[in-house]
Every structure is written in structure tokens, then in C-alpha cells.
Amino acid sequence: DAKTTQPNSMESNEEEPVHLPCNHSTISGTDYIHWYRQLPSQGPEYVIHGLTSNVNNRMASLAIAEDRKSSTLILHRATLRDAAVYYCILRPGNAGGTSYGKLTFGQGTILTVHP
Amino acid sequence: ETGVTQTPRHLVMGMTNKKSLKCEQHLGHNAMYWYKQSAKKPLELMFVYSLEERVENNSVPSRFSPECPNSSHLFLHLHTLQPEDSALYLCASSQDIQGANQPQHFGDGTRLSIL
Numbered sequence: 001d002a003k004t005t006q007p008n009s010m011e012s013n014e015e016e017p018v019h020l021p022c023n024h025s026t027i028s029g030t031d032y033i034h035w036y037r038q039l040p041s042q043g044p045e046y047v048i049h050g051l052t053s054n055v056n057n058r059m060a061s062l063a064i065a066e067d068r069k070s071s072t073l074i075l076h077r078a079t080l081r082d083a084a085v086y087y088c089i090l091r092p093g094n095a096g097g098t099s100y101g102k103l104t105f106g107q108g109t110i111l112t113v114h115p
Numbered sequence: 116e117t118g119v120t121q122t123p124r125h126l127v128m129g130m131t132n133k134k135s136l137k138c139e140q141h142l143g144h145n146a147m148y149w150y151k152q153s154a155k156k157p158l159e160l161m162f163v164y165s166l167e168e169r170v171e172n173n174s175v176p177s178r179f180s181p182e183c184p185n186s187s188h189l190f191l192h193l194h195t196l197q198p199e200d201s202a203l204y205l206c207a208s209s210q211d212i213q214g215a216n217q218p219q220h221f222g223d224g225t226r227l228s229i230l
Contacts, residue, residue: 032215043119043205043221044158051216091215103207103219105158 004088009110012078020073020109022088027068030093034103035062035073037084044087044105047073051093083113118142121206121222129230130196136225138189138206146212147189148219149181150205158205164189165212193227201229 005023012018024033035047048055048062050071055062061074075082087108119140128134140147149161163171164183178200180192189206203226207219 030215034218041223043207043223044219046218046220049216049218093215102160103158104160107157 004090004106006086006088006106006109008107009112011112011114012075013114014080015077018075018078018082018111018113020075020086020088020111021070022072023070024088024090025069027090028092029068031090032093033062033064033068033071034089034091035060036087036089036103036105037082038087038108039081039084047086049091078111078113080113080115083111085110119206119208119220119222121204121225123225124223125226125228127228127230128193128196130198132196133192133194135193136191136204136206136227138191138222140187140189140206140208140220142208142220144208144210144220145186146209147183147186148207148209149189149191150207150221152203152205152224153199154202162191163212170212196227196229198229201227203227 032049032051034049036044037047038044048057048060050062050064063072085108087105089103122137145166147164150158151161152158160173161175162181167183178195182190203224205221205224207221209219210217
């Protein structure tokens with residue numbers, strides 16, 4: 001499976017935008033880019049996903065580089081409740097055989113939000 | 116309301132005890148998953164079920180025994196566990212197992228401590 005690389009930690013101030021980067025230079029053409037986050041004492045929470053085009057939802061925006069070798073999760077106005085571990089994950093789109101919807105989690109980026 | 120409910124939230128047991136973890140999803144999904152999250156380690160996929168049939172056992176020791184009586188319920192039966200099995204056990208569901216563009220929905224986990 002293609003790997004992702006994220007910074008170990010990032011910090012932000014409340015009500016400022018946050019850009020969380022992810023590198024995935026070995027991404028294949030059918031891999032979807034997923035982002036999850038895990039708040040303290042909770043299970044992971046789906047944030048957003050995309051394939052080629054930028055995506056927006058009520059939680060965040062996902063900006064995907066034209067060559068798809070990197071992506072950025074954008075939180076437009078960080079709140080204290082956004083403090084969490086953010087995971088960037090590639091999911092094989094060629095879902096036959098052994099894919100089984102696997103989500104392969106890495107270490108993620110620990111986001112700290114300051115008041 | 117996450118749609119995926121896990122009980123109990125916390126469990127302490129001795130190595131000779133037998134206990135079960137329960138997961139219930141109210142989302143009408145066909146696929147369910149067990150993950151293990153140990154301290155300072157990424158989430159590890161343990162088991163995958165599709166329409167009540169186990170489709171993956173990710174090299175999990177036999178002291179962990181999953182059961183999926185219907186598409187809404189998933190159990191993890193525990194017996195003769197070891198101290199290194201202390202971890203957060205997370206259940207997840209998705210519409211089906213091969214949808215790379217489908218999110219997985221997680222419960223908040225059971226924090227298991229083995230004495």
C-alpha cells in the first residue's frame with residue numbers, strides 16, 4: 001500500500017486557519033485520499049476524502065496537488081475542539097481482492113490549538 | 116450520536132477471565148471491523164466482516180474470537196489474554212467492504228486493561 005508522510009505535530013491559534021500537509025509520492029491513480037481525526041478518548045472520525053479534485057464539506061476542505069503527490073487538509077477557523085490527531089490515509093480504489101476497505105493508519109499529526 | 120455504539124467503555128480483567136466486547140451499528144451498513152490501538156502505536160486492523168461473514172483475520176491470536184450474528188452486531192470474545200493485550204479496541208462499520216470512497220464510522224472504543 002502507498003505510504004503517507006505527515007508532520008508529527010503542528011500548532012495553531014484559535015479562529016485562525018490551519019493547513020495540515022500530507023505527502024504521498026507513491027500514490028497510484030486509483031487511490032483515494034482520506035482524512036480522519038481522533039479526539040482524545042474517542043474513536044477516529046471521518047473528516048473528508050477526495051480523488052483528484054479539491055473537496056469541501058462542513059468540517060474542512062481538501063486541496064489535492066495537480067500531480068496528486070501531496071494534499072492539504074484545511075480547517076478554515078480552528079477551534080479548541082479541533083485539537084486532535086489528524087490522519088491522512090490512502091485507500092486503494094482498485095477494490096477487488098485483498099483491499100477489504102482497509103484503512104491503514106500511520107502516526108498522524110497532533111494538532112494543538114491555543115486559545 | 117456516532118451511529119456505532121461500543122460497550123463497555125472500560126474493562127479490567129484478569130488473564131484467566133473470559134469477557135466479551137460488544138459493538139452495535141445503527142447505520143444499515145454491511146461491513147464491520149475490529150481495530151486495536153495500543154499506546155503510541157497506530158491503529159491495527161484485526162478482523163473484517165462483510166454481511167456477517169468473516170473476510171479477514173489479520174494474524175490475530177486465537178485468544179481473540181470475533182462473532183457477527185447479524186449485520187448490526189459485532190462481538191469480540193476474549194479469553195486468556197496477556198498484559199500486552201491492554202489497549203483501546205475500536206469497532207467500525209461502512210456501507211460495504213470494497214468502497215474505497217466510503218467512510219468508516221467508528222465507535223468510541225473499549226479501553227481494556229489486563230491485570
